Amino acid sequence: MIEGMKLTEGLSYEVMVRDRHGKVLERIVAPSQSYVNAWNQCLYVLNRHSSFTIIDTGGTGRSISYSSSVLRANAGAGEIGYGIRVGKGTTPVTINDYAMENPCGEGAGPEQFLHQAMAASSPAVAGPDCSFWLRRVMVNNSGSTISGIREIGCYVMMKYSPAYYGLGYRDVLPDPVSIPDGGSITVTYTLKVTI
Amino acid sequence: MKLPELWYSVVVRDHDGKVISRERRRAHSFLKQWNEFIWYFHFGGTIYPKITNGSPTKLDSHDNNFLMTGGEGDASLGIVIGTDDTPVAVDDYAMGTQIAEGYGAGQMHHLANTFGAPVVSPPSCGYSISRIIVNNSGGLITVRESGIYHQHSYRYGPVAYQFYFYYSCGVRDVFATPQDVPDGGSITVNYTLQVTA
Numbered sequence: 001m002i003e004g005m006k007l008t009e010g011l012s013y014e015v016m017v018r019d020r021h022g023k024v025l026e027r028i029v030a031p032s033q034s035y036v037n038a039w040n041q042c043l044y045v046l047n048r049h050s051s052f053t054i055i056d057t058g059g060t061g062r063s064i065s066y067s068s069s070v071l072r073a074n075a076g077a078g079e080i081g082y083g084i085r086v087g088k089g090t091t092p093v094t095i096n097d098y099a100m101e102n103p104c105g106e107g108a109g110p111e112q113f114l115h116q117a118m119a120a121s122s123p124a125v126a127g128p129d130c131s132f133w134l135r136r137v138m139v140n141n142s143g144s145t146i147s148g149i150r151e152i153g154c155y156v157m158m159k160y161s162p163a164y165y166g167l168g169y170r171d172v173l174p175d176p177v178s179i180p181d182g183g184s185i186t187v188t189y190t191l192k193v194t195i
Numbered sequence: 196m197k198l199p200e201l202w203y204s205v206v207v208r209d210h211d212g213k214v215i216s217r218e219r220r221r222a223h224s225f226l227k228q229w230n231e232f233i234w235y236f237h238f239g240g241t242i243y244p245k246i247t248n249g250s251p252t253k254l255d256s257h258d259n260n261f262l263m264t265g266g267e268g269d270a271s272l273g274i275v276i277g278t279d280d281t282p283v284a285v286d287d288y289a290m291g292t293q294i295a296e297g298y299g300a301g302q303m304h305h306l307a308n309t310f311g312a313p314v315v316s317p318p319s320c321g322y323s324i325s326r327i328i329v330n331n332s333g334g335l336i337t338v339r340e341s342g343i344y345h346q347h348s349y350r351y352g353p354v355a356y357q358f359y360f361y362y363s364c365g366v367r368d369v370f371a372t373p374q375d376v377p378d379g380g381s382i383t384v385n386y387t388l389q390v391t392a
Contacts, residue, residue, distance in 0.1 A: 035390035046261040071236035095392040193225035
């Protein structure tokens with residue numbers, strides 16, 4: 001377990017695994033390594049007010065134009081097109097990643113999680129920092145332990161209709177985690193700017 | 196730790212186009228408003244970022260939010276510069292003392308912002324925004340700060356789509372060395388936003 005690392009700025013994550021009673025079994029806190037192409041390309045589209053071809057989570061280049069839907073991550077319960085996801089991929093992050101390597105699906109079947117609605121804090125200033133967090137709880141009601149969870153990330157909306165999604169950031173955990181049946185995994189990303 | 200990196204470069208030229216000063220370094224200058232806009236795009240709740248006059252102003256959903264494409268003569272949007280050297284604080288909401296658009300004393304002429312499209316060069320992906328600002332004031336102007344203003348949309352009243360457009364400051368930097376721009380000369384400011392896996 002990596003715990004108590006000092007996080008000074010940028011993007012960081014926390015992963016909490018709980019059993020069916022809510023007891024914390026594992027906690028990982030670490031700096032993220034993981035903004036990828038689509039994140040910056042979406043910012044460019046917004047700043048430049050233009051269109052740009054961005055690879056979506058299916059691996060297809062899509063022409064994305066500026067809109068209020070770009071970068072949206074506030075997915076509701078059961079929505080896995082965007083928002084925070086977890087998976088079993090182990091390949092290190094590269095700037096060209098466009099999707100999770102092996103994401104877990106939505107549901108109560110084998111290797112599936114029930115994805116709860118995304119939550120977020122409001123941006124808050126503390127000294128030289130301004131930060132907010134995004135969080136998602138994913139519950140394992142599959143009937144058995146889901147082991148080998150090794151990657152986390154956040155999909156963002158790039159276009160509302162037709163809906164296209166992109167990978168904003170992705171991380172590979174230092175060690176795999178296992179979520180018991182009835183338990184949950186909570187992933188929290190903190191986005192911070194620091195002077 | 197790999198972070199979103201913001202770099203700026205400043206090039207000062209005399210009236211013949213000769214480069215007389217340069218500065219390039221990593222900026223540490225994303226402000227509160229920047230993160231508030233990212234939050235808004237990410238999550239879409241109610242938030243009141245400060246606009247450049249210091250007033251907290253509700254941010255409403257509009258395609259123009261975060262726009263930085265200020266045109267020629269427009270010193271309210273895109274890269275801006277100023278004369279103040281007060282250190283940057285995360286809750287700054289404007290340039291310390293912005294240089295106004297024009298040709299009078301202490302004023303400079305802002306050319307259009309230009310963009311460099313995102314370029315992937317593993318392990319990084321970056322894009323740039325640049326602006327040339329010309330001094331035709333008749334005297335030397337010392338520039339000590341730069342930043343980026345972006346569009347902020349506010350919907351007022353019961354009428355749908357009755358929008359008002361303001362500006363928020365997302366980025367501010369104080370130069371390591373004050374840059375003297377002679378009469379007839381120019382300053383080119385370039386910001387590069389880069390992410391690295």
